[in-house]
Amino acid sequence: MHLRDQEKKILNGEHGEARRIALSILVDLGELFGAEEMMEVSQVHIDSSIYMVDAGLDFAERFAELGAKVAVPTSLNPSAIDLERWKEYRVPPDLLDKSRRMERAYLQMGTTPTWTCAPYQQGMIPRFGEQIAWGESNAIAFANSVIGARTNRYGDLMDVCASLVGRVPRFGLHVRVNRRAEVLIRFTGITGEMFEDKAIYPLLGFLVGEMAGDRVVAVEGIPGSVGMDSLKGFSAAIASSGAVGLFHLVGVTPEAQTLEMCLQGTRPKEVLEIAPKMIRKAEEKLWTAEGDMVDLVVIGCPHFSFMEFRELALLMNGKRVHSTIAFWVFTSRTVYGWIKNCGIVKDLTDSGVMVFTDGCPLQYPKETWHFDVMMTNSAKLANYCYSQTGLDAAYGSLEDCVDTAVQGRIVRRKSPWKKY
Numbered sequence: 001m002h003l004r005d006q007e008k009k010i011l012n013g014e015h016g017e018a019r020r021i022a023l024s025i026l027v028d029l030g031e032l033f034g035a036e037e038m039m040e041v042s043q044v045h046i047d048s049s050i051y052m053v054d055a056g057l058d059f060a061e062r063f064a065e066l067g068a069k070v071a072v073p074t075s076l077n078p079s080a081i082d083l084e085r086w087k088e089y090r091v092p093p094d095l096l097d098k099s100r101r102m103e104r105a106y107l108q109m110g111t112t113p114t115w116t117c118a119p120y121q122q123g124m125i126p127r128f129g130e131q132i133a134w135g136e137s138n139a140i141a142f143a144n145s146v147i148g149a150r151t152n153r154y155g156d157l158m159d160v161c162a163s164l165v166g167r168v169p170r171f172g173l174h175v176r177v178n179r180r181a182e183v184l185i186r187f188t189g190i191t192g193e194m195f196e197d198k199a200i201y202p203l204l205g206f207l208v209g210e211m212a213g214d215r216v217v218a219v220e221g222i223p224g225s226v227g228m229d230s231l232k233g234f235s236a237a238i239a240s241s242g243a244v245g246l247f248h249l250v251g252v253t254p255e256a257q258t259l260e261m262c263l264q265g266t267r268p269k270e271v272l273e274i275a276p277k278m279i280r281k282a283e284e285k286l287w288t289a290e291g292d293m294v295d296l297v298v299i300g301c302p303h304f305s306f307m308e309f310r311e312l313a314l315l316m317n318g319k320r321v322h323s324t325i326a327f328w329v330f331t332s333r334t335v336y337g338w339i340k341n342c343g344i345v346k347d348l349t350d351s352g353v354m355v356f357t358d359g360c361p362l363q364y365p366k367e368t369w370h371f372d373v374m375m376t377n378s379a380k381l382a383n384y385c386y387s388q389t390g391l392d393a394a395y396g397s398l399e400d401c402v403d404t405a406v407q408g409r410i411v412r413r414k415s416p417w418k419k420y
């Protein structure tokens with residue numbers, strides 16, 4: 001790989017041991033993928049901020065001890081816990097201690113304590129075409145596809161290395177030609193009524209992710225009126241069932257104002273179709289729950305936006321969460337500040353909803369809560385639920401989640417694709 005003088009100096013240790021280690025790891029990554037040079041990125045989003053195993057903590061503390069400092073603005077994905085409401089979240093002492101150590105190490109490195117998996121819905125939003133290095137699969141898919149910024153799917157710890165040197169190897173989705181769609185997916189028999197049910201978007205994301213694998217995919221037929229939060233649910237789902245870093249929605253996403261644009265003058269290698277029956281089957285796959293018993297309802301995966309809170313507050317108006325149900329919403333500290341200032345936090349907590357920041361429901365403290373069945377409006381969470389938490393999952397719209405939490409049993413409206 002061709003290295004510039006500045007990069008050679010970093011590799012010689014002239015900018016400290018932490019940067020030397022970080023750059024040498026990234027150069028190895030680049031050589032593995034045939035990159036010819038390094039390139040600068042303007043910002044980084046670190047996924048490794050969540051405590052999962054001691055190795056991740058050791059890595060962060062080692063860099064902090066070496067005096068590592070981020071070279072570019074760097075946001076943080078969720079912690080394992082709510083770092084502020086840890087008592088209400090019943091965090092065991094060991095997990096609290098390790099999450100706090102993780103927090104200390106990353107703050108010492110100069111990162112911004114965003115603690116959110118939806119960094120694109122608050123301050124640090126890249127522009128179209130901006131070269132960035134993001135971790136967290138939903139955020140990567142959203143940044144590449146909905147915003148049109150450019151990042152590869154940076155895995156844990158690579159993101160940390162990128163933040164310390166503000167550079168990554170030039171390969172993959174950083175390069176325009178690799179952003180062209182290889183697979184085209186069209187709808188057949190999907191009606192306007194189906195698109196009015198917002199639960200369709202995470203389901204479509206889940207299906208398209210399965211069909212795309214790790215390929216760049218173009219989808220024709222998504223209505224131009226689709227909202228940001230539906231695109232968020234789609235991005236999270238597509239990146240959980242597939243290894244998708246970039247998708248194009250023709251006429252919707254910025255690099256796909258026309259089909260020709262996202263194909264970059266080529267023909268798709270494969271053309272596939274999605275019919276209503278496939279959406280019904282995708283939804284069935286996300287259900288492992290049997291019957292209508294449920295004890296946990298979780299929304300905010302990815303973290304809830306201000307607009308979603310407004311909708312939730314309207315749906316909860318005058319209602320109360322059933323005594324047998326825990327109803328959790330996860331969001332960022334920034335959005336929490338907004339909803340606190342306008343009274344939504346008080347209204348929701350008065351009705352029995354628990355609003356948490358910083359954390360990720362997949363890592364909830366199992367030793368102190370004893371649940372069997374979770375309902376959610378997130379296809380990503382439903383997809384990972386059983387394998388990562390041991391809970392059975394049920395999937396529905398936001399309205400279904402609210403009705404379920406209020407009635408104390410699983411409620412799922414009849415969706416328009418159910419009859420196929």
Ligand code: F3S
Pocket residue numbers: 077078117138236300301302303330359360361362380381
């Ligand atoms: Fe975010 Fe955790 Fe869901 S990191 S996207 S809340 S699985």
